[in-house]
Amino acid sequence: xxxxxxxVSADFDEAVNMTAAELERWLGTKESRSVGDKSGGGESxxxxxxxxxxxxxxxxxxxxxxxxxxxxxxVTGYVHRHLAQRPSGDVENTAWRYSLMNWGHDPxx
Numbered sequence: 001x002x003x004x005x006x007x008v009s010a011d012f013d014e015a016v017n018m019t020a021a022e023l024e025r026w027l028g029t030k031e032s033r034s035v036g037d038k039s040g041g042g043e044s045x046x047x048x049x050x051x052x053x054x055x056x057x058x059x060x061x062x063x064x065x066x067x068x069x070x071x072x073x074x075v076t077g078y079v080h081r082h083l084a085q086r087p088s089g090d091v092e093n094t095a096w097r098y099s100l101m102n103w104g105h106d107p108x109x
Contacts, residue, residue, distance in 0.1 A: 001061065005069055009061060012072040015079040016104035020057035023050055026101050035098045046102035049075065053104045079105045 001009070018026070026032050027050045036044025053075060056068055064072075082100050091097045092108060100107055 011076045015076045035095045050102045
């Protein structure tokens, strides 16, 4: 693993605070499917990303490829940008939280 891959992996591990099993369960809910950009059709970008995150979490670090690390960078960037847009008040049942959870981060943790 290169130094860059180690840094990307550490950032990803910090940004994604849900386990593969938790994320997979979440992706099966109607709340998960209710949010996100669906400009390409049925599945939102975040929901598709969540499925990819589950795969990454279940893959040994030594078996990850360049595309995986590129997606890990994308996830980390999304989580950081979205966290900066936190709405005021209770966020438990908000599209903001649901969207973040599709990307593997539950802000209530």
